[in-house]
Amino acid sequence: MTDQNVNAAAAEVELYGALKDKEPPKEPRSQWRDVWDQFRKHKGALIGGGFLLFITLAVLIGPLIWTVDAKQLDIRNKDMRPLYTLLWDSTARTSWEKPLGSDNLGRDILATLIAGGRASMAVGWTAMILALSIGTAIGVCAGYFRRLDGPLMRLTDLFLSLPILPLLLVAVTLFRQPLRANFGPETGMFILIVGVIGITSWMQTARIVRGEILALKEREFILAARSIGTTPFKIIRRHLLPNVVSPIMVSATLGLATAIITESALSFLGVGFPSDFPTWGKLLSDAVPRMEEFPERVMLPGILISLTVLSVNYLGDGLRDALDPRIRGR
Amino acid sequence: MLTYTIRRLVLSIPTLLFISIVIFLLLQLAPGDPMAQVPLTVPPEVKQQMREALGLGAPIHVQYWKWLVQFFWIEPQVFVDWLTRDSFFFGWLPDTNLYTGQLRVISWQTRSPVMDIVVQRLPQTLWVVGMSYIVGILIALPIGIYSAYRQYSLFDQAGTFVSMIGFSIPPFFSGVLVIVIFSVNLGWFPSIYDTTHVVTDWASFKVQLNQMILPVMVLALQTTAQISRFMRASMLDNLNQDYVRTARAKGLKESVVVLVHVLRNSMIPIITVIALGIPSIFGGAIITETLFKVNGIGQLLLTALFANDLPMVMTLTFIFAVLIVLFNLIADVLYGILDPRIRYD
Numbered sequence: 001m002t003d004q005n006v007n008a009a010a011a012e013v014e015l016y017g018a019l020k021d022k023e024p025p026k027e028p029r030s031q032w033r034d035v036w037d038q039f040r041k042h043k044g045a046l047i048g049g050g051f052l053l054f055i056t057l058a059v060l061i062g063p064l065i066w067t068v069d070a071k072q073l074d075i076r077n078k079d080m081r082p083l084y085t086l087l088w089d090s091t092a093r094t095s096w097e098k099p100l101g102s103d104n105l106g107r108d109i110l111a112t113l114i115a116g117g118r119a120s121m122a123v124g125w126t127a128m129i130l131a132l133s134i135g136t137a138i139g140v141c142a143g144y145f146r147r148l149d150g151p152l153m154r155l156t157d158l159f160l161s162l163p164i165l166p167l168l169l170v171a172v173t174l175f176r177q178p179l180r181a182n183f184g185p186e187t188g189m190f191i192l193i194v195g196v197i198g199i200t201s202w203m204q205t206a207r208i209v210r211g212e213i214l215a216l217k218e219r220e221f222i223l224a225a226r227s228i229g230t231t232p233f234k235i236i237r238r239h240l241l242p243n244v245v246s247p248i249m250v251s252a253t254l255g256l257a258t259a260i261i262t263e264s265a266l267s268f269l270g271v272g273f274p275s276d277f278p279t280w281g282k283l284l285s286d287a288v289p290r291m292e293e294f295p296e297r298v299m300l301p302g303i304l305i306s307l308t309v310l311s312v313n314y315l316g317d318g319l320r321d322a323l324d325p326r327i328r329g330r
Numbered sequence: 331m332l333t334y335t336i337r338r339l340v341l342s343i344p345t346l347l348f349i350s351i352v353i354f355l356l357l358q359l360a361p362g363d364p365m366a367q368v369p370l371t372v373p374p375e376v377k378q379q380m381r382e383a384l385g386l387g388a389p390i391h392v393q394y395w396k397w398l399v400q401f402f403w404i405e406p407q408v409f410v411d412w413l414t415r416d417s418f419f420f421g422w423l424p425d426t427n428l429y430t431g432q433l434r435v436i437s438w439q440t441r442s443p444v445m446d447i448v449v450q451r452l453p454q455t456l457w458v459v460g461m462s463y464i465v466g467i468l469i470a471l472p473i474g475i476y477s478a479y480r481q482y483s484l485f486d487q488a489g490t491f492v493s494m495i496g497f498s499i500p501p502f503f504s505g506v507l508v509i510v511i512f513s514v515n516l517g518w519f520p521s522i523y524d525t526t527h528v529v530t531d532w533a534s535f536k537v538q539l540n541q542m543i544l545p546v547m548v549l550a551l552q553t554t555a556q557i558s559r560f561m562r563a564s565m566l567d568n569l570n571q572d573y574v575r576t577a578r579a580k581g582l583k584e585s586v587v588v589l590v591h592v593l594r595n596s597m598i599p600i601i602t603v604i605a606l607g608i609p610s611i612f613g614g615a616i617i618t619e620t621l622f623k624v625n626g627i628g629q630l631l632l633t634a635l636f637a638n639d640l641p642m643v644m645t646l647t648f649i650f651a652v653l654i655v656l657f658n659l660i661a662d663v664l665y666g667i668l669d670p671r672i673r674y675d
Contacts (some may be wrong), residue, residue, distance in 0.1 A: 157345075158348060161353070162654075163660060166631055166647045167353070269632065284502065291506065291509075291514070298510065299507075
């Protein structure tokens with residue numbers, strides 16, 4: 001009995017031997033490992049991602065390390081210069097207590113920069129997530145349900161033809177008072193700015209997601225899922241959304257960059273957060289009148305905004321290459 | 331193509347109407363009071379009369395209808411009258427005299443027609459922002475062509491980096507930066523744009539050139555960054571096509587292959603991109619105009635907003651929307667005309 005079995009197995013090996021690989025197959029690799037390997041090759045993206053992580057951590061745990069209160073007035077020690085000015089001007093007023101100097105009311109610039117970064121990054125991340133959720137929801141609905149496609153895409157086109165910056169200015173200027181009265185000056189302004197940025201920047205995501213969904217919907221695995229009776233909601237959650245993650249992630253980086261710039265621009269034009277609540281754009285615009293004497297107060301927040309946006313853009317560039325299976329592996 | 335253009339034109343009417351309703355409702359919902367600046371000593375009933383004189387007493391739909399009539403019926407009449415009376419091109423035509431003194435869209439700040447102020451402000455914006463757009467395109471095209479032709483060369487890498495910077499540095503920082511460097515430290519150019527300056531001779535022309543350099547530089551950096559990226563991508567798409575190999579194989583010079591065959595084909599998408607960017611010439615430079623104190627359209631919108639001048643804000647925002655819709659249409663039609671492979675119908 002056993003002999004017969006062994007013989008049968010041997011015959012089977014003989015029969016299918018040509019189809020078997022000589023060497024053992026390669027270790028299976030997960031998709032995200034491939035993505036990471038490709039991402040690592042893009043030096044700019046790696047540095048950008050690292051810098052973004054650094055800035056995010058710095059504004060999150062910075063206040064625990066540099067425990068000076070950003071709103072603490074210290075009139076005696078006002079208009080201090082940063083320590084590095086000692087390199088070319090040994091008579092400059094500096095102090096180790098205030099490594100990046102202090103402003104015209106004696107507030108510590110390092111502490112205000114950290115607090116400002118906190119606000120800017122919070123606005124950027126929240127607005128980006130809001131815009132992504134709206135964009136993905138509309139894109140998925142328009143792509144999956146044929147009846148919704150027409151109206152939703154017309155809506156997207158309408159939003160695309162709205163003049164965004166003027167409308168942002170209008171909305172922020174006009175709705176400042178009631179929101180402030182209801183939620184307090186800072187929370188109200190936060191809700192308002194995040195809301196208007198989110199509502200006016202979801203259109204690109206929606207268009208991209210719709211295009212992807214339209215192509216995916218016709219594939220066999222969706223047909224299979226539908227034929228075993230999966231509900232549309234489950235098909236979207238289980239089969240469609242994981243497949244559109246990569247374009248969403250790329251547009252997330254773009255969205256984060258535009259949200260940070262838009263918030264800073266609004267603050268710069270004087271319609272952003274109240275004046276005692278620092279954000280990078282606010283710090284920059286407050287420093288403009290005296291930039292001849294204290295150029296560092298303009299440069300530091302400006303450089304921080306630009307570097308953050310630059311690193312986010314590079315990150316998006318690297319993600320686009322890493323997540324595209326046609327480019328990956330080359 | 332003609333039917334497509336007509337269909338798009340007809341479709342753009344409901345779009346624009348919807349946009350105007352959105353803007354109007356947004357402004358109506360706003361809690362700002364145009365009477366806030368009136369002294370407290372003015373009695374309430376006089377205030378009420380002033381409010382009604384501004385047209386605020388009527389219901390919302392009446393106000394909207396009046397604005398619509400003023401903007402689409404009365405203002406064009408004034409414009410046609412001006413064309414046939416004072417303009418250079420049509421001044422020889424008999425005076426039409428369409429406008430018979432109906433109420434136009436009146437600004438609450440100056441109590442003068444909004445369109446008159448817009449016409450006053452438009453030249454400054456067009457000069458500075460339009461010039462920067464042209465300069466940006468002229469710089470971007472060669473950069474894009476060359477960095478695509480020598481892909482991954484040092485020049486290409488540098489171009490990619492510079493355009494990344496152009497994308498990333500917001501105008502309010504690059505503007506401040508060039509003011510600090512060129513105006514404060516080096517003292518080469520003025521930081522304030524003097525709009526009353528009149529060019530009469532060579533010396534005043536040089537002054538005008540000097541004061542235009544900084545704002546044009548700031549705005550052109552962004553245009554260059556965008557257009558050079560698009561140009562590079564479009565050139566790369568075409569450089570690997572079969573017709574390029576054919577052109578080389580039949581012995582054409584390299585300059586002819588690249589600058590005639592490839593360039594002409596890759597300009598098709600670029601021209602639509604350029605057309606899509608034109609509305610931003612009229613409205614997008616709010617920050618740069620504020621920074622360099624150019625009293626153009628963007629700055630007009632900003633001051634009107636802060637002064638709660640709703641008719642002005644409404645009209646300006648709507649003009650921007652009209653421009654965006656119009657140039658979207660032009661871009662699509664141009665694309666169809668330039669690329670015979672595109673068929674819309």
